[in-house]
Amino acid sequence: MTATLTAIEAAPLPVPVRAPADYKTDVKPIWCPGCGDYSVLMSMAMALAELGRPPEEIVVVSGIGCSSRIPAYVNTYGFHGVHGRALPVATGIKLSRPELTVIAAGGDGDGYSIGGNHFLHSCRRNVDIAYLVMDNRVYGMTKGQPSPTTEPEWDSDLAPGGTGLRPFNPLAIALAAGANFIARAFSGDPAGTARIVAEAIRAPGFSFVEILSPCVTFRPDEREWRKLVRPAPVTETSDPGRAARRLMTDDGFNLGILYRGDRRAYQPRSAPVADAERALERAFEL
Amino acid sequence: MDSANRNPGPPAPDAAAADSTLSLAIVGSGGSGVMTTGAMLLDAAARAGRYGLLTRSVGPQIRGGEAVAMVRLGAAPLACNGDTCDILLALDWQNAERFAAELALGPHSLVIAEESAGDMPPALQAPGARIVKVPLQKTAKAIKGRPNMVALGLAAAMAGLPQAAVTGAVARVLGGKGAATLAASEAAVAAGYGEASRLGAPAATAHSDERPRWIITGNEAAGLGAVRAGVRFAAAYPITPATEIMEWLADALPKVGGALVQAEDELASINMTIGAAYGGTPSMTATSGPGLALMVESIGLAITSEIPLLVVDVMRSGPSTGIPTKSEQSDLNIAIHGVHGDAPHLVLAPLSVADCLFTTQWAAHLAERLQAPAIVLSDQYLGQTRMVIDRPAEGGPAARRVLASATDGSRYARYALTPSGVSPMSVPGMASRQYTADGLEHSQHGTPSSKAEDHLAQLEKRRNKLAGYDYGDAWAEIDGDGDLAVVTWGSTAGPVREAVARARRRGLSVRVIALRLLSPLSPSRLAAALDGARGVLVVEQNHSGQFHRLLRAHAALPADTVALHRPGPIPFRPGEIVSALERWM
Incomplete structure (x- = not known):
């Protein structure tokens, strides 16, 4: 009898094999034909299928922008909030429901400009979230304004002749602020992107993936990225000093996992006490 | 009515007893222990069966700087500070003039000041107020105690509190600091009682009211x-x-x-x-x-x-x-x-x-x-x-949401149009109930929509679920049925209640309508609450009369309506509200 029970318990549960299609909805994206975000969506579905968690145990959170439309297109739980605030929403979900897989996604304007403070503090706080930034170096939804990663000379109606401002280096900032996993991917390489996204979700703590995702409408020049990207010439490092040198000196087109730290993910202390509510109230008695 | 929406018991403190209160302020510079003294005095009063409150006021400094602890004591629950200060106890006068408006000394006030502190700042002086000097520092030094503990004994004695109650309060705060500290503090308190006897302190009385207090x-x-x-x-x-x-x-x-x-x-x-x-x-x-x-x-x-x-x-x-x-x-x-x-x-x-x-x-x-x-x-x-x-009643309303049921194979409509407007909500982890919460306007299924019919349907759903809900009688605390109504909200309800108790003793027939729920406002409940009122006084603490304007938008107020509103920082005093009611006396 005992042996039979043991045998039953030991038998592996049938793991449903999930396909990328199981993680997509039938909502039609609003993106322009040729937008890099289609490939990122596919890579995300591939990564989720590889990890195999049931879609209802995953939450995809975003702010505002073209790429921030992504929650509606994945068949997980989704949250499409206000501009720049994806990370705090994701943080609230993860801290209160640590068993869920939480992914935040969005663009460079959402994440680095209006949401810049949350980016810094999410890296620092190191909650177990994967943050995917589809960087196209432009505000696409508002039809072509410069973002924090736009080149200084890029001409637009809002900044005629260019901003003259040095672009921001999100990977170096993430490292300095304490992100535990830093990688760069390219939408034109969906399989490579899927591998990196899966690894970012698996990695504990705050995982930051910069995904170069061209905007073919307002930045047709970004079609050239295909020729510029290359696998990083070095393997991943856990040494922040080495990572800093790499991230400060690379040209923005090295792909792969560039840093993997070993900081423990943040989870607030919880120490349930028996009959706690009564004890809290007793403290007010004379 | 859902029992969660029931008013939490008899609301108004027994403001009728508020005339027999004592307002006492202790002022001193940073480090003089004014706040500790005030907190212990309040604790001692509670132990002696009194009710009371402590408000504090400090200068802008982060540490140190002048401070005043204002304590008001009474035989019944209190709701606000009194009109004036009965006793001002000064450990020193450093920058104390900053508190002149808050202290509100009057001709009946007694000022007890440390003898070495010099003269009372002219800005604080009130015509007719009696000033006496006491050797707090010298007394404390003689017994190796602290002047603020001598002041505590003095204040407690002037308030008619038994010394045992003060001992209990001191033990609660300082009990962990060792027997020597405790003994020195108790000696200082006793010395304070000694000083007070020379000033004609009243006989100590402990109330036998044993209701449990917080x-x-x-x-x-x-x-x-x-x-x-x-x-x-x-x-x-x-x-x-x-x-x-x-x-x-x-x-x-x-x-x-x-x-x-x-x-x-x-x-x-x-x-x-x-x-x-x-x-x-x-x-x-x-x-x-x-x-x-x-x-x-x-x-x-x-x-x-x-x-x-x-x-x-x-x-x-x-x-x-x-x-x-x-x-x-x-x-x-x-x-x-x-x-x-x-x-x-x-x-x-x-x-x-x-x-x-x-x-x-x-x-x-x-x-x-x-x-x-x-x-x-x-x-x-x-x-x-x-x-x-x-001690507040136990229990009370719980936060529970209407959750989506387990899957029945149908497509989940997160924002389904229900009769109540509330749609069962799923949370991550529920299978087949995934949806995207969205700031974009959406269809019943939660998918983004810019259709006119979806926008209108969801706007109405969000309005109706709040407007159509039965908030029970907790929406306001209504006291009395007089032909004058004082309508107020929030914090100002405290001084309003005390003012109305006084006005009633002067023969005025007044009801109080204190709103707890400000949005959504129910015009029909407001109309019922105001029914028969020939005059209305609207009281609030802001410069522009924000609540008065809100009421005007939702209720028909009689022609004889007076709006009493003024900004901070000084809290409303009951006397101000009584003055406003005098036009009907």
């Missing part, structure tokens, strides 16, 4: 109300005068299996709260005016995506940085009208320090029940006043 601030009570309701997540950014709510929750939440996280700013704290609430955990944040202004965009998100959450705004004088340490009821407009678009949500206000518990608990209940954000408008006065109250 000592609590409004900020603590708000935290407790949230925990009682079932709030288990809070995100917070420090701001005066709301910080104590978060500090209390930072200790309490982990003990009940929850958590508080300190956010990088208020934009983050409101969005973390939204995230946790979306995940199924009743959640809150607390802030003050400037923080609320930063949160408003995201409160709109919670309204549209129908996420329940609790925001406690401990109001201070505004706009902008204003007077951060002083009270005002001037966030009513932003709380009700601040969100862009047509954005119905809940706005409530506690009516006393004790009521911070019930109102916050009820707000958490309503937020979850109606899947909408609830803003609670406490203020600096309620939040930071320490009050002796009767």
